[in-house]
Amino acid sequence: MVKRKPYSGSCRKLVLAFDVGTTFSGASYCVLDPGEEPKIKNIVKFPYQDPTNGSTKVPSIIWYNAEGKVEAIGAQAVLDATIKKAEVQQWSKVEWFKLLLRPKGLGGDGVDAFIQSIPPLPACKTIVEVLADYLRFLFQSAKAYIEKSRPNKEVWWNSVKSRIEFVLTHPNGWEGKQQSQMREAAVIAELVPDEQAGEERIHFVTEGEAGLHYCIGEDLLTEAVKGGDGIMVVDAGGGTIDVSCYKATGPESFEEVSASQCKVQGSLFVTQRARFHLEVYLQNSKFVRHVPCMVKKFDERTKHNFRAIDDLCVIQFGGTSDKDERHNIDSGQIILQGNVVASFFQPSIECITRIIEAQKDRIRTVFLVGGFAASEWLDEQVKKYAEEVGIDVCVPDSVNEAIANGAVSFFIDHFVSARVSKFQYGTVVNTLYLPYKSSHFQRRDKRCIDLSGKIRLPHAFDVILPKDTRVTEEQEFQEKYNCQARTIDSLENIQTRVLRYRGMRDTIEWISEDIDNFEVMCRIEADTSIATQGLLPRRRSDGQTYYALDFKIALLFGLTEFKAQICWTENGEEKRGPARVIYSTE
Known part of the structure; x- marks a missing residue:
């Protein structure tokens, strides 16, 4: 090690x-x-x-x-x-x-x-x-x-x-x-x-990053990988398959080369496909009541020991008197053809191989860890595909220990210095109306007047962090905002929502363009009472007064946990205050 x-x-x-x-x-x-x-x-x-x-x-x-x-x-x-x-x-x-x-x-x-x-x-x-x-x-x-x-x-x-x-x-x-x-x-x-x-x-x-730390800690990386060849860590667990791709940027420094992925296709779903098959196959047999026992035995033994598509897989569930020739049941054993058992694995295997295919130009080695990696059939099929595209696959000896061990290494060693954003992140704003822009002119019926008297359009998406952006841990993403209110007290606490766009569009200007793929990631709340001290009222052309606070939101996306701060200018000097990140329980 x-x-x-x-x-x-x-x-x-x-x-x-x-x-x-x-x-x-x-x-x-x-x-x-x-x-x-x-x-x-x-x-x-x-x-x-x-x-x-x-x-x-x-x-x-x-x-x-x-x-x-x-x-x-x-x-x-x-x-x-x-x-x-x-x-x-x-x-x-x-x-x-x-x-x-x-x-x-x-x-x-x-x-x-x-x-x-x-x-x-x-x-x-x-x-x-x-x-x-x-x-x-x-x-x-x-x-x-x-x-x-x-x-x-x-x-x-x-x-x-x-x-x-x-x-x-x-x-x-x-x-x-x-x-x-x-x-x-x-x-x-x-x-x-x-x-x-x-x-x-x-x-x-x-879990993907923990897997990387485990592989580094166990000294599994080749000189080529240490020299900058890309690697993929596939954590195949019970519920999810987590995939992350990295390259070395120094002796003890790595960064993501693409956004990490998470697929709900772990070993549990192999068992569930077996359950569904047995329920359908035995629906006209008196042994259908034994399906829970069959599934338990499949999960404990058959799933892990399955090796070849031409194997006959035997599941012991009953006694010698339990027979049903029509359904391949003899002496309390049901026999499943190897190609049938292989079909239970196929969606999970295809999930991994599709990701390897998409990343094959960036990586030279795949590390397969997690409890599901103990499956010989999964290992063999992933290796078979990877070899066809010139990629090595390594399955460490202690795949079950990898994630917990790697998590400790994450705290001690902290090898990853940059990550890649998985989505577009931003806020909803009332943007200044520009009639010469066709997208604005098309929405002219939605115009509104802000407290300063300017014409604006609501529900615009202001991107703070684009998708697939390389982000270092110290890197801040800032956006300027202006909040208006009739009384100064209303500006002593600022709230804004950070939205995440999961859709396929590279650029999107309005929430209504793909509303189903927007969701509120969190709410940022900050005490701005200090920033409002000394604010003077502003006067509109019609004589009405209002207050306005200019501030910036600084977001840190490069850590394993999202952080935020609020910034404002006081006597020409930038001031900062903590901002609470609040996640909805809905």
């Missing part, structure tokens, strides 16, 4: 990363001791986990009772005894809850229909509260595991408990709203106190 420089901080810290997955979750950590080389380690034991199965991950499943109390979670939730008790006591099972956080528009190809079929959360629980319960479980499990290897564990834990930096991973397609919900869940779970200093100890990294 890559040798890291000794930690230069003055006091001990603990870095904890939680990779909450759709089907399985993991955790990694690093103790930062002054003068010591940081070493990343996995949490390899969770409560009730079978130590013989070799897995460092734990099921993302929770059982709740009628009052919303957690009765079983993680590995305990899948024990036969737990399942029987849950049936008797009528507990509610919550799984695949991560997909309920997905942003609007991230789905398609039958995904939305499947997600709508997920049993609803218990009436007394919100998705944020469910996530909080699971984060609390991961934290308590990590604490117990780390303490176990420490002498004077209470003294040692007290030395770090107020200085724990938490890194939470999320799919490439998750954005500010999802990060806001995750931070709220972390506060509810008491990972950090409900105050600004506490919330600043919560950090976010995309």
